[in-house]
Amino acid sequence: MKTATFVILTILGRGAAAQTPGDGPRFTSDGRLEKPENYREWIWLSSGLGMSYGPISEGMSNQDPPFDNVFVNPAAYRHFLRTGTWPDKTIFVLEVRSSVGKGSINQGGHFQGELVAVEAEVKDESRPGKWVFFGFNSGSSPAKPIPPAATCYSCHAQHGAVDNTFVQFYPTLLGVAKAKGTLKTPLGIAGTSRN
Amino acid sequence: MKTATFVILTILGRGAAAQTPGDGPRFTSDGRLEKPENYREWIWLSSGLGMSYGPISEGMSNQDPPFDNVFVNPAAYRHFLRTGTWPDKTIFVLEVRSSVGKGSINQGGHFQGELVAVEAEVKDESRPGKWVFFGFNSGSSPAKPIPPAATCYSCHAQHGAVDNTFVQFYPTLLGVAKAKGTLKTPLGIAGTSRN
Numbered sequence: 001m002k003t004a005t006f007v008i009l010t011i012l013g014r015g016a017a018a019q020t021p022g023d024g025p026r027f028t029s030d031g032r033l034e035k036p037e038n039y040r041e042w043i044w045l046s047s048g049l050g051m052s053y054g055p056i057s058e059g060m061s062n063q064d065p066p067f068d069n070v071f072v073n074p075a076a077y078r079h080f081l082r083t084g085t086w087p088d089k090t091i092f093v094l095e096v097r098s099s100v101g102k103g104s105i106n107q108g109g110h111f112q113g114e115l116v117a118v119e120a121e122v123k124d125e126s127r128p129g130k131w132v133f134f135g136f137n138s139g140s141s142p143a144k145p146i147p148p149a150a151t152c153y154s155c156h157a158q159h160g161a162v163d164n165t166f167v168q169f170y171p172t173l174l175g176v177a178k179a180k181g182t183l184k185t186p187l188g189i190a191g192t193s194r195n
Numbered sequence: 196m197k198t199a200t201f202v203i204l205t206i207l208g209r210g211a212a213a214q215t216p217g218d219g220p221r222f223t224s225d226g227r228l229e230k231p232e233n234y235r236e237w238i239w240l241s242s243g244l245g246m247s248y249g250p251i252s253e254g255m256s257n258q259d260p261p262f263d264n265v266f267v268n269p270a271a272y273r274h275f276l277r278t279g280t281w282p283d284k285t286i287f288v289l290e291v292r293s294s295v296g297k298g299s300i301n302q303g304g305h306f307q308g309e310l311v312a313v314e315a316e317v318k319d320e321s322r323p324g325k326w327v328f329f330g331f332n333s334g335s336s337p338a339k340p341i342p343p344a345a346t347c348y349s350c351h352a353q354h355g356a357v358d359n360t361f362v363q364f365y366p367t368l369l370g371v372a373k374a375k376g377t378l379k380t381p382l383g384i385a386g387t388s389r390n
Contacts, residue, residue, distance in 0.1 A: 040367055041269075044239035047262065049294075050304030065304065067242065074236075097366065099244075104363045105354045109245030109260065111364045159300045168299045169306045171292065172235055 023073040024089040025122045028142045033120055033134040035141030039093040043077040045070045045170040049099060049110060067112050069095040070170070080173060084180025086163050090123040129153060131164040160184065218268040219284040220317045223337045228315055228329040230336030234288040238272040240265045240365040244294060244305060262307050264290040265365070275368060279375025281358050285318040316351070316359070324348060326359040355379065
């Protein structure tokens with residue numbers, strides 16, 4: 001418990017010094033991340049259906065699994081187009097929404113419904129893992145960092161195609177990463193010519 | 196056939212005069228719509244899975260139906276936030292992508308794959324129907340207008356929640372339309388509190 005407290009305080013202390021100009025992350029003086037209220041006006045990277053698992057999607061049915069929508073701040077996006085890499089202070093937002101299977105003229109597909117959760121991932125090159133996760137799931141902003149023992153840290157580090165990020169799921173960026181030679185590992189994505 | 200030719204020529208003639216400054220639609224001198232190459236940097240409104248039907252989705256399996264991604268030009272989006280209505284020269288882009296069910300760490304969900312089709316819908320207040328559709332499905336740009344007898348015209352006119360557009364499927368804009376009182380009809384969207 002002491003260790004966990006120390007880690008969080010360390011993160012807070014570092015976050016406090018990480019104010020960013022432009023469209024990057026904004027922190028409070030005690031290192032909590034302000035929820036970017038305009039993230040839906042950032043660059044949208046992709047959406048999936050039923051890709052979320054763990055606490056966010058608990059209680060949702062298999063018939064109507066949640067959508068996940070991923071956005072990134074425009075400055076980091078432009079940097080990625082040029083280099084195939086994410087700059088310091090990149091901020092991703094993951095928005096999870098319910099899916100609706102019946103409504104209006106829809107004939108068996110799924111469209112997006114209510115907001116379920118908002119999370120963020122921020123690149124901080126001053127930290128050993130270089131990326132920090134934040135959850136606004138209770139609707140509260142600013143948010144404290146998610147403790148480093150959470151599975152999001154290990155899963156992104158192990159499976160992210162570029163750096164800590166799931167570029168394998170962002171079709172227009174996957175080609176950029178290939179062209180720039182920044183893919184970490186073979187991806188094993190079957191069923192498309194995007195391998 | 197003569198009637199259809201006349202209608203198309205009329206559209207072309209009108210389109211030629213509809214050059215728009217800023218991020219709106221760009222037409223050739225003979226009224227064909229230039230494909231907006233940067234539409235993925237516009238405002239993304241929502242994505243659905245399996246919502247497309249008709250020619251676009253023919254040949255796709257029920258197990259892996261296509262995603263549909265909808266974008267609108269930023270100036271029209273800002274106008275909608277203020278008024279709940281779409282201004283003249285609004286341009287929507289519908290991007291259809293394949294869905295991929297197996298790949299990377301995905302455990303049963305669907306993520307987005309190859310580009311299948313790109314279509315556009317442009318508001319032109321000088322025309323009786325006020326909206327014109329264009330298809331870049333063969334990859335060719337600029338595109339001629341889709342003939343007015345196509346079902347997209349009647350379906351959007353009849354079922355669009357705001358003007359000719361499916362705001363019932365764009366969760367953040369639906370609240371704006373409600374607040375501004377611009378919804379055309381009761382929507383009958385079951386299963387969410389968005390009714």
